[in-house]
Amino acid sequence: MSFISLTFFLLISVTFILYFLMPVKYRWIILLLSSMVFYLSAGIEKIIFALIAVFTAFIAAKKISSIYENSGQDKAEQKKKAKPFLVSGTAVLVVMLLAFKIAQNVLSGISAVIMGKTITVELLVPLGISYYTFALIGYMADVYWRKTQAEKNILHLLLYALYFPQIIEGPIPRHKELQGQLLEGHTFDFRRTTFGFQRVIWGLFKKMVIADRAAIVVTTVLKNHLAFSGVFYLLAILASAIQLYADFSGCMDIALGISECFDIKLQENFKRPFFSRSAAEFWRRWHITLGAWFKDYVYMPIVINPGLLKFSKKIKDKSGARAAKNVMTVIPLLVVWTLTGLWHGTGLTYIVWGLYWGLIIIISTVFAPEIKKINEKLHINAESAGWQRWQKIRTFLIFCGGRLLTAPGNLRISGAMVKSFFRDFNPWILIDGEIVNAGLDIPGICCLIVSIIILAIVSTQQEKGVDIREKVASFPIVLRWILYYLLIFAIIIFGIWGPGYSSGAFMYSQY
Numbered sequence: 001m002s003f004i005s006l007t008f009f010l011l012i013s014v015t016f017i018l019y020f021l022m023p024v025k026y027r028w029i030i031l032l033l034s035s036m037v038f039y040l041s042a043g044i045e046k047i048i049f050a051l052i053a054v055f056t057a058f059i060a061a062k063k064i065s066s067i068y069e070n071s072g073q074d075k076a077e078q079k080k081k082a083k084p085f086l087v088s089g090t091a092v093l094v095v096m097l098l099a100f101k102i103a104q105n106v107l108s109g110i111s112a113v114i115m116g117k118t119i120t121v122e123l124l125v126p127l128g129i130s131y132y133t134f135a136l137i138g139y140m141a142d143v144y145w146r147k148t149q150a151e152k153n154i155l156h157l158l159l160y161a162l163y164f165p166q167i168i169e170g171p172i173p174r175h176k177e178l179q180g181q182l183l184e185g186h187t188f189d190f191r192r193t194t195f196g197f198q199r200v201i202w203g204l205f206k207k208m209v210i211a212d213r214a215a216i217v218v219t220t221v222l223k224n225h226l227a228f229s230g231v232f233y234l235l236a237i238l239a240s241a242i243q244l245y246a247d248f249s250g251c252m253d254i255a256l257g258i259s260e261c262f263d264i265k266l267q268e269n270f271k272r273p274f275f276s277r278s279a280a281e282f283w284r285r286w287h288i289t290l291g292a293w294f295k296d297y298v299y300m301p302i303v304i305n306p307g308l309l310k311f312s313k314k315i316k317d318k319s320g321a322r323a324a325k326n327v328m329t330v331i332p333l334l335v336v337w338t339l340t341g342l343w344h345g346t347g348l349t350y351i352v353w354g355l356y357w358g359l360i361i362i363i364s365t366v367f368a369p370e371i372k373k374i375n376e377k378l379h380i381n382a383e384s385a386g387w388q389r390w391q392k393i394r395t396f397l398i399f400c401g402g403r404l405l406t407a408p409g410n411l412r413i414s415g416a417m418v419k420s421f422f423r424d425f426n427p428w429i430l431i432d433g434e435i436v437n438a439g440l441d442i443p444g445i446c447c448l449i450v451s452i453i454i455l456a457i458v459s460t461q462q463e464k465g466v467d468i469r470e471k472v473a474s475f476p477i478v479l480r481w482i483l484y485y486l487l488i489f490a491i492i493i494f495g496i497w498g499p500g501y502s503s504g505a506f507m508y509s510q511y
Helices: 006-019 024-039 044-068 075-107 129-144 154-162 175-184 190-222 231-261 281-286 288-303 307-321 321-344 348-366 366-379 386-407 411-423 434-436 442-463 470-471 477-494
Strands: 110-116 116-122
Touching: 006 024, 024 154, 024 175, 024 411, 044 075, 044 129, 044 154, 075 129, 116 281, 129 154, 129 175, 129 288, 154 175, 190 231, 190 434, 190 442, 190 470, 190 477, 231 386, 231 434, 281 288, 281 348, 281 386, 288 321, 307 321, 321 348, 348 366, 348 386, 348 411, 386 411, 434 442, 442 470, 470 477
Parallel strands: none
Antiparallel strands: 110 116
16 A cells, blocks of 8 residues: 555545544554554565564563563673573564565566466565564664563554554654554644645655656666666666655655644654765765664664774774774774665665765764865865855765666666766757657656755755744635645646556665
């Protein structure tokens, strides 16, 4: 069930009505039932593994909690006894995740000929497996670290793991922050519901008008890359960057907007990353909860690991404090970014992509003093508006470099595209009409450009601290609803949908 299907909005409507009709104490049951309906719509066989994961986390956390309730032991002894349950629970979830990731990579593209017919071999990957796996691992770790209480009702944990607005692309929740909101029940509020509705239609605009229109260029060029050359590849990569930005942020707007209607505040997962001045800042703004998860559950445990601390001390004795500090930076970041690449995909392409981002961040961190000295020698004012604009452009180009590695689906194709861009440089396609061969006609190109400009204007205002929704809410009711209807009609008229067209799934849902 897609977030942009009529079936989904029927589910939301029914859920909304039943939620506020149900007594407050039992409203969480409506959310659980709706989440199960949403998940089962993807296939009844897929939910088996989600149930196994929830059951594993439930038992492991309960065992940890029961050990901590034994007041006859000190905390160190309790943690020692509880650790095997954390490790074993985490291992089960990680093995299931890796099994599907690896199998998906191996079976991708494999086909068999049976009785003269070609049959493509596909794997039934559980919906949102990466998201609920990370959420449940974080839950067990937080129980182990005494940051949250273990659930006594497995249905409560099931709702936490499979809450339907966040199961497609996140955000990855923290048990302590979300669970209370899911269970406590909320009263209806017209203003809050209106704000949630605003955010949903804005997300639909990003997805259906911008992302799916840019996707036509990406698919046309990259799926038939041998038929194109030079600047066509540049256009495809730029379109791919815009597509992923609008697709991911649009999904987050829909997820957070729906939850806002129920007065459930999901964590912001996307904060205008194209305004970032560095690669590190970019990843503090893009998929925020994934970065925070890796920081808390991978990066920090590595940093405080006794083995690494001991190794760092040896380096300090031999090579000095800066070398030791660099070791404490480089090793955890390499691990985190290798795992981040593998989270996105198990092939060599994604390992290279992870190392690409990791090395850029490592180099900018390790050599920060030297970079500062170079800027001073070149008399660069780091706070000037011009330099800051360049930094944002540079970050965008770095992001496009990452898309160049992954969007074509094969590193050899990526390399061939780079060679062709310089060997067959053909900028005249932008003015001689050939550009329509990339999949969009002139009206379609104009629509995409205008939509991107609208997105840029709104994002710029938000970056300046303007609360767009509050500003719209301050307008007279007639003007306010005119704006709502204009946006809705823009989606209906300019959105990519209708008979014969299958709107693509949200891009991060494959992870």
